[in-house]
Amino acid sequence: MLDFPRWKQAWxxxxxLFAAVAALPSLFSLANARWPDALPNPVIHLGLDLAGxxxxxxxxxxxxVTRQRLETMEESVRTKMRLASPAIRxxxxxxxDGKLSFMLDDPTKxxxxxxxxxxxxxxxxxxxxxxxxxxxxDGSRFVMTPTKAGIDLAVSQAMDTATEVVRKRIDALGTxxxxxxRQGADRIVVQVPGLKDPAALKSLLGQTAKLEFKLVxxxxxxxxxAQGIAPPGSQIVPYADPTKSGVTAIAxxxxxxxxxxxxxxAQQTNDQRNNEPVVSIxxxxxxxxxxxKLTTENVNRPFAIILDGKVLSAPNINEPxxxxxxxxxxxxxxxxxxxxxxxxxxxxxxVDLRVIEERSVGPDLGADSIRKGIIAMLVGxxxxxxxxxxxxxxxxxxxxxxLVINVLMILGIMAIANVSLTLPGIAGFVLTIGAAVDxxxxxxxxxxxxxxxxxxxxxxxxxxxxxxxxxxxxxNITHIIAATLMFAFGSGPIKGFAVVLMIGIVTSVFTAVYxxxxxxxxWLRKARPxxxxx
Amino acid sequence: MRLLKLVPDNTNIRFIRWQWxxxxxxxxLMIASFVLLxxxxxxxxxxxVGGQMIRVTFTQSHEAPVxxxxxxxxxxxxxxxxxxxxxxxxxxxxxxxxxxxxxxxAGLADAMTRKITGTIKAAHAxxxxxxxxxxxxxxxxxxxxxxxxALGFASIAISIYIWFRFEWQFGVGxxxxxxxxxxxxxxxxxxxxxxxxxxxxxxxxxxxGYSLNDTIVVYDRIRENLKKFRKMPLAExxxxxxxxxxxxxxxxxxxxxxxxxxxxxxxxxxxFGFSAALILGIFVATYSSIYAAAPMLIWLxxxxxxxxxxxxxxxxxxxxxxxxS
Numbered sequence: 078m079l080d081f082p083r084w085k086q087a088w089x090x091x092x093x094l095f096a097a098v099a100a101l102p103s104l105f106s107l108a109n110a111r112w113p114d115a116l117p118n119p120v121i122h123l124g125l126d127l128a129g130x131x132x133x134x135x136x137x138x139x140x141x142v143t144r145q146r147l148e149t150m151e152e153s154v155r156t157k158m159r160l161a162s163p164a165i166r167x168x169x170x171x172x173x174d175g176k177l178s179f180m181l182d183d184p185t186k187x188x189x190x191x192x193x194x195x196x197x198x199x200x201x202x203x204x205x206x207x208x209x210x211x212x213x214x215d216g217s218r219f220v221m222t223p224t225k226a227g228i229d230l231a232v233s234q235a236m237d238t239a240t241e242v243v244r245k246r247i248d249a250l251g252t253x254x255x256x257x258x259r260q261g262a263d264r265i266v267v268q269v270p271g272l273k274d275p276a277a278l279k280s281l282l283g284q285t286a287k288l289e290f291k292l293v294x295x296x297x298x299x300x301x302x303a304q305g306i307a308p309p310g311s312q313i314v315p316y317a318d319p320t321k322s323g324v325t326a327i328a329x330x331x332x333x334x335x336x337x338x339x340x341x342x343a344q345q346t347n348d349q350r351n352n353e354p355v356v357s358i359x360x361x362x363x364x365x366x367x368x369x370k371l372t373t374e375n376v377n378r379p380f381a382i383i384l385d386g387k388v389l390s391a392p393n394i395n396e397p398x399x400x401x402x403x404x405x406x407x408x409x410x411x412x413x414x415x416x417x418x419x420x421x422x423x424x425x426x427x428v429d430l431r432v433i434e435e436r437s438v439g440p441d442l443g444a445d446s447i448r449k450g451i452i453a454m455l456v457g458x459x460x461x462x463x464x465x466x467x468x469x470x471x472x473x474x475x476x477x478x479x480l481v482i483n484v485l486m487i488l489g490i491m492a493i494a495n496v497s498l499t500l501p502g503i504a505g506f507v508l509t510i511g512a513a514v515d516x517x518x519x520x521x522x523x524x525x526x527x528x529x530x531x532x533x534x535x536x537x538x539x540x541x542x543x544x545x546x547x548x549x550x551x552x553n554i555t556h557i558i559a560a561t562l563m564f565a566f567g568s569g570p571i572k573g574f575a576v577v578l579m580i581g582i583v584t585s586v587f588t589a590v591y592x593x594x595x596x597x598x599x600w601l602r603k604a605r606p607x608x609x610x611x
Numbered sequence: 612m613r614l615l616k617l618v619p620d621n622t623n624i625r626f627i628r629w630q631w632x633x634x635x636x637x638x639x640l641m642i643a644s645f646v647l648l649x650x651x652x653x654x655x656x657x658x659x660v661g662g663q664m665i666r667v668t669f670t671q672s673h674e675a676p677v678x679x680x681x682x683x684x685x686x687x688x689x690x691x692x693x694x695x696x697x698x699x700x701x702x703x704x705x706x707x708x709x710x711x712x713x714x715x716x717a718g719l720a721d722a723m724t725r726k727i728t729g730t731i732k733a734a735h736a737x738x739x740x741x742x743x744x745x746x747x748x749x750x751x752x753x754x755x756x757x758x759x760x761a762l763g764f765a766s767i768a769i770s771i772y773i774w775f776r777f778e779w780q781f782g783v784g785x786x787x788x789x790x791x792x793x794x795x796x797x798x799x800x801x802x803x804x805x806x807x808x809x810x811x812x813x814x815x816x817x818x819x820g821y822s823l824n825d826t827i828v829v830y831d832r833i834r835e836n837l838k839k840f841r842k843m844p845l846a847e848x849x850x851x852x853x854x855x856x857x858x859x860x861x862x863x864x865x866x867x868x869x870x871x872x873x874x875x876x877x878x879x880x881x882x883f884g885f886s887a888a889l890i891l892g893i894f895v896a897t898y899s900s901i902y903a904a905a906p907m908l909i910w911l912x913x914x915x916x917x918x919x920x921x922x923x924x925x926x927x928x929x930x931x932x933x934x935x936s
Contacts, residue, residue, distance in 0.1 A: 126881070134750065275743070279721055432720070433747040442666065442741035446879035457873035461866045467615040468862065500882055501813035504889070507874065508817045511867040515824065515859075518866075522859045529620065548831040551776055552824045558772055559765040559820055567761035568754055574813040578820070610614065 081598045089595055092587070093482050099489030107451060119492040124499030124573065125436065127450070129443030130270035134434035135282060137239060137263040139232045141429050146223060146231055147172040150197065150209070152332065154179065154221075157193050165190060169218075177221040184217035194219065232263065235427035240265055243430075245423035246281050265430065275437045277416070285385045285429050286420035288337030288358075288405075290371065293379040293391055297328035317387035318408045327388055329381045335371055339364025343421035345414040348406060354414040355406045358421060365401030373397040382407070384417070450503060457507075458484070461514060469521045470610045475596045476517035479588040483513050486584040487577070494580075501574040509581025512556065516589035519545040525611050534609055538601065542594055549590060556582050617865060618858045626853050627846045630906040637791060637903055644798020651801045654693075656808030657744050659758075661751035662709055663720060664744040665727060668702045671737035675703045683730055689723055695806060698880020702741070704806070709747065720745050758812045762793075765816070769823055777830060780911035785826045788903040792822045796892045805884045814885045818892030821867070825860065825900035832856050833908065845913065849905045864897045 103121040105112040112118060125132050151172055158165045166182040167190075181190060191211065198209035198221070208227030212220045240259045247255045247269065256268040272278060294311040303325070307313045311328045319325045342359040360368050371380070372394050381391040382405055389407030409417070462480065466473040487506065491498060524541030532540060556578060563575035657664045669675050677694050684692045684705065693706040705727070713719040724743050731738045746754070766789055774782030796818055800807050832852040840848060868890060875886035 136749075276721060276725065280718070283718065432745070434750040435720075435743065435745040437744075438742040439666075439740060441739060442668070442881065446881055449877060449879040450874075450882075453873045453876075453878035454870075456877055457870035460869045460873065464615070464866060464869065468617070470614050500879075500885070501810055503874075503882070504810075504813050504817050504885065507867070507870050507889070508820055510870060511821065511863065512824065514866045515828075515863040518859050518862045519828065522856075522862070526855065544835075548828055551773075551831060552827045555769045555772060555823050555827065556820050558768050559816065559823075562765040562768055563761045563816060566757055566764055568757040568809070570809040570813055571758060571761050571816065574816060 081595055086595060086599075089592060093486075093592065096486035096489040096584075097482065099493055100485040103488050103492045107447075119489075119495075121488055121492040122495065122497040123443075123447065124497040124502065125268060125270060125443075126438055126500050127443055127446050127498065128270050129272075129438045129440035130268065131272045131275040131278065131435065131437040133267045133269075133275070133279065133282065133432055134260075135243070135265045135267065135430040136433045137232070137236060137265075137428040137430055139228070139235075139263060139428065141285075142232050142235045142427065143175055143223060143228055145427075146228075147175065147177055150177050150221065153197050154194060155332075157197070158190075161189070161193060165193075175223065179219050181217040181219070187213060187217065190219065194221070229262075232428070236263060236265070238424075238427045239430065242424050242426050243267060243282060246419055247278070249419045249423060250278065250281065252278075263428075264433075271440060272437070275435065277412075279432055279435065281416050281420060282430060283432060284416065284420045285426045286417065286423075287385055287425040288421060289334055289383040290337065290368070291329040291331075291334030291381050291383060292371075292375060293381050294328040294330050295379070299324070302326050302328055314381065314383055314386065314388050317384065317389055321408050327381060327391055329383070329388075334380075335364075335367045337364075337421070338425055339367070340421060343418040345409075345411065345418045346404075348404065353406060354409045354411045355404050356409070356414050356418050356421065357402065357404050359402045362401075368401065368403070369397060369399045373399075446500070454503070454506075458510070461510070465514065465517065469517075471600070472517075472521050472524070472593075472597065472609075472611050475593045476514070476521070476589065478596070479517065479593045480510065480513055482592065483581075483585050483588040484510070486588065487581050490580050490584065491577070496576050496580070497573070498577075499570065499573040501570040502577040505574045505577030505581060508556075508578060509585050512553065512582065513585035513589045515552070516545070516549045516585065517593060519548055520590070520593070521611060524609070528609060528611065534606055535601065537609070538597060542590070546590060549586065553582050553586055616858070617861045620858075622854050622857055623850075624854060624857070625850050626901055627850050627906060627909075630902065630909070633902040634906065637899070640798070641791060641794050644794045644801070647798050647801035651804065653797065653800055653807040654804045656806045657706060657746045657751065658808045659751050659755045661746050661748040663707050663723060663746075665705045665724065666697075666702070666741040666743075667705065667728075667731060668699075668739045668741050669735060669737050670701070670739050672701050674700045676735070677703065679734075680705070680731065683734055684727060687726055687730060689727070697806070698883040702880055709745070713747070720747075754809060758809065762812070762816065762819070766790075766819060769819075773823075773827070773830070777834060778913065780908055780913045781830050781834075783911060784904050784907035785823060785830070787907060788826055788899045789819055789822050791899050791903050792818055792892060792896045795895045796888060799891050800888065805887065810882065810885045811888050814888040814892065817889055818896055821893055822896035822899065825863075825896055826904040828859065829853060829856055829900050829905060833905070833913075837913070845909055849908065853901055853905055860897060860900065864893060867893055 099119060102112045102116075102118050106120045151170060154167075154177070158167050165186055167179045168182060169178075169180040171178055181187065191213070194211060198207050198211060207224055208230070210222045210224055212222070214220060236259055240257060243265055244257045247257065247267065252269045252272060254270055256266070258266045260266050267282065269278060294308055297308050297311060301307070302313055305313055307328050310331055312331050313326050314329055315326045316324065337358065339361045340358050341361045344357050346355055346357045347353065348355045375394050376397060377394065379391050379393050382389045384407075389405060405417075458480075462477045465476050465480075469476065487509065520541055523545045524537050527537035527540045528534070560575040560578040560582070563571050564579070567575060667675070675696060677696070680703070681692060681694055684707075689707050689710060694703055696703050707723070707727075710719045710723055724745065728740050732740070766786065770782045770786040770789075773785045793815060796815060800811065829852060832855055833849060836843070836848050836852050843851070871886050871890045871893065874882060875890060878886060
């Protein structure tokens with residue numbers, strides 16, 4: 078018991094000191110004091126529930142990815158057939174039920190077409206898996222079905238891009254320290270501390286910002302459009318703001334338009350004619366060339382500017398636009414034009430994102446929580462310290478010191494490991510402080526008991542630590558088991574609770590059992606008391 | 612200096628004598644909890660049923676105008692709101708279902724938030740919106756399921772550990788007293804209709820942790836005494852063990868209750884329900900480690916033989932060799 082080698086002592090003191098130093102910056106920041114900038118600064122981060130801010134969970138709708146892939150495949154197949162020499166005529170093209178099917182006019186060309194289409198279906202991955210299955214029915218009908226692996230890969234890639242786009246958009250808002258993490262197959266978590274207006278953020282993230290320019294199909298009759306019947310090769314697209322345009326929808330040609338994704342810049346400006354807010358876009362070289370071609374070939378025809386499947390406006394092309402820049406108008410406010418500009422600058426989202434969970438805490442409530450939380454913890458801790466000192470005398474003081482070091486260690490480790498402190502985390506904190514106190518109570522009660530049974534001082538202390546340690550070990554193992562499982566299976570708040578519990582259990586066993594034991598041993602060796610006041 | 616003792620030394624309270632009355636009380640309380648949970652149900656927050664919760668504080672008022680608000684919000688046509696105060700009489704939470712179709716169309720839930728907060732701010736100048744939680748049905752189902760899994764797996768894994776470390780009777784005893792504690796805590800939430808959300812699940816987890824801690828301390832002493840006093844009748848031995856650990860039980864409960872009371876009275880109002888749940892849970896857990904966990908061992912028929920090491924083949928050969936010589 079008394080045998081405590083110097084290296085062990087040094088090691089214990091080092092750990093204690095290290096934890097205390099690691100906790101200092103956090104204590105300074107909680108007390109609103111300034112910590113010198115030159116020193117390392119691992120401050121404990123407060124969770125959004127304490128600091129105020131927004132937590133937003135976005136879920137992608139993979140349908141859009143699959144639809145997009147069908148469209149691209151359709152265009153590729155058409156191009157291949159057109160470019161083949163001699164050109165192969167196909168018809169009855171449809172992309173229903175997530176499958177692309179088309180018919181050959183000349184059934185004898187089945188093998189040629191198969192050879193032409195085959196290269197389009199090989200996967201991008203190295204696995205050699207095909208992205209599409211080809212089936213030939215009735216001798217001349219090709220049916221192309223996307224494979225599961227192909228869709229998964231495409232969705233995964235789209236999610237990677239989407240995460241990047243979300244990051245760019247949030248950065249453009251100028252918020253500080255946002256956290257953006259991809260979660261699972263189709264989700265993105267966004268956490269932004271100290272946000273004043275979560276609504277703006279949400280509408281920015283909810284905007285796919287897919288900009289398209291498509292030619293208006295002027296052959297469609299208004300009554301057909303009203304009934305939703307489009308001429309072959311065209312589709313009906315609704316207006317974003319029917320009250321202003323006067324009509325609810327318009328027919329546009331499905332193919333032959335261009336996408337507005339090849340931009341170098343997008344900015345909110347004002348229309349010189351009527352001073353309405355508009356968005357000015359600048360194409361990059363390639364995009365500019367495509368746009369110039371489209372406008373040159375279709376002078377005096379209307380084209381529709383479509384954003385996220387809704388027509389903003391359908392102006393007439395008065396002259397070829399060759400400068401590579403354009404203006405988008407469509408009953409914007411300055412704010413919404415600005416948002417669209419940000420969204421266009423950061424690129425379109427390859428998938429629609431939907432907010433499925435939102436938690437926002439106002440900064441006032443957060444500040445209130447922190448202040449009251451600290452006061453409550455301080456009062457509670459001081460009361461405990463007094464009670465223990467009164468109950469166990471010198472041994473109680475050792476336990477008190479250990480408890481204070483325990484708190485510092487937990488804070489220090491959380492700061493270094495970058496674990497945020499949340500409200501459930503405070504619960505974990507309370508439980509570990511309880512466990513630490515309990516350990517010392519168990520030890521001291523046992524020593525008391527052994528003394529009453531007539532054991533000598535040294536023996537009683539040694540026995541007390543030994544017997545109590547077994548109980549403490551069992552109790553803490555169960556806590557660790559619980560915390561691990563909660564961490565593995567739980568969600569948000571439960572995880573926050575579990576992390577603090579895990580850290581706290583380790584530190585409380587160290588401080589409450591090992592540290593106090595060292596102090597007691599050193600004191601016993603020096604003082605050699607004949608009796609214990611415990 | 613005379614040291615403080617919350618419980619005098621060498622108590623000899625015959626706890627086990629009261630095992631039948633307390634068992635009846637425990638059983639009745641558990642039945643009552645089940646009935647309450649079945650009839651009243653828990654007042655589940657948006658975490659578990661989905662919907663929107665808006666928190667508002669009326670900074671200049673002593674009491675939130677709940678009835679007025681209810682009328683104002685009902686007029687908006689989003690259904691009947693659940694309005695409750697939390698922590699302080701001037702702070703309320705308003706809960707509503709998400710509008711129909713909000714899982715398909717983006718922006719519907721947002722529009723609802725804006726309309727409600729706009730209406731409240733226009734009618735009450737001192738209203739401060741403190742937070743909005745909006746949880747879709749999909750997410751709330753997942754949250755409920757993960758919380759359930761975390762609770763279930765943790766309880767079962769711990770019982771298995773206790774079974775290994777002690778004997779199977781102890782594992783069963785620990786699991787049953789844990790079920791007892793959780794049921795009563797949940798029953799109280801059904802009775803008071805305090806909002807039950809994910810934070811409360813964290814509180815229930817803490818109660819589980821504490822309950823086990825308490826149970827293990829008592830069980831550990833029982834095991835020790837079973838090995839020490841092989842001839843002592845079990846009831847007497849359980850009494851001795853509980854008495855020996857009594858000061859520790861009271862002391863630890865006292866310290867943790869002090870911290871929690873500080874949190875309840877002085878702490879942030881967001882965790883009022885949380886602190887209340889913990890305080891109740893700790894009381895129940897302390898009671899059950901004495902009156903549920905220990906007597907359970909009598910019914911499960913623990914004897915000192917449970918801990919006699921069984922003879923191995925090697926032991927047998929050694930014994931035979933000794934007997935021969």
